[in-house]
Amino acid sequence: MKEDQIETGFRDVIADRLGYVLRRASGVMMGALGTALAAIPLRPVEATILILIGENTGCTQSEIGRVLAIKRANMVPLIADLLAKGLIEKRPVDGRSQALSLTPQGLVQRDAAEAIIHAHERRFEALLPPSKVAALRSALVRIAAEGDEEG
Amino acid sequence: MKEDQIETGFRDVIADRLGYVLRRASGVMMGALGTALAAIPLRPVEATILILIGENTGCTQSEIGRVLAIKRANMVPLIADLLAKGLIEKRPVDGRSQALSLTPQGLVQRDAAEAIIHAHERRFEALLPPSKVAALRSALVRIAAEGDEEG
DNA sequence: TATTGTTATACTCTATAACTATA
């Protein structure tokens, strides 16, 4: 890193900032997950919603939005796409709420997504000393929790 | 966290995934930085570019784009905005390259941005045990470096 | 009154393709 800076003559003074490396690391993991999930094909957010519905049969799209910090209005096209792909089903419970569940095809896709995500997680965990992985996770959870207090 | 899941009845099975907490933590820090920099007012990317130009007088916008992983085409409006705000200057070196530098007003804004970013970094570092901060940084750098190999 | 689902809309960020002028 330092050698690169001397070679190119460019002083990358922000490379050691926590916020910056956090953003870059997040982008790298998200990009890699997107590439891995393209084999199914599902986007990371679609795979995540599928998994959450699988573990919470009968939940609503508003509940999922709250968990994932996605606004109600932005959940609409996401759920519509999964519905159009035949991976989930809607069933009215209220006059205003609709229970979500996985179709048989959705179950298959969910399992495939889980396998890909599991491999993806292991791949990146393997970059670090095993003893450091839990510390990284808890540090990130602590930082992420700082957002719940404000917004 | 576990207690929350039991209270709400919602099984948030992705909350412990590295990629997910990484994305959430990054969003929280970026959002907080955006809020803090609104006092100037500069966006995080503008403040970052200002700082890089200050440390690399005479560099080109293409060089900055390479460092920040921003495509040439997307650098154009960013540089144009900083130019319109009177914070930077362009001076032709080649027929095709233009050297960037800070104006006196840009220097003032750069210093203000540095102070805000410094306080922001310290605020989030203070959430963690001091001994864990360096480990977090190096883990994130290791993960971010995995992106340089692919794309 | 508050919530669910929805529509419409706008803004940011990111990506590609294509062009020019130059090295």
Place this chain on the structure above:
DNA sequence: TATAGTTATAGAGTATAACAATA
């Protein structure tokens, strides 16, 4: 041939406002 800067454009992701139906 490769690079710097630019234009146009398209796709995500995210934000707000407003509405109808329901609790």
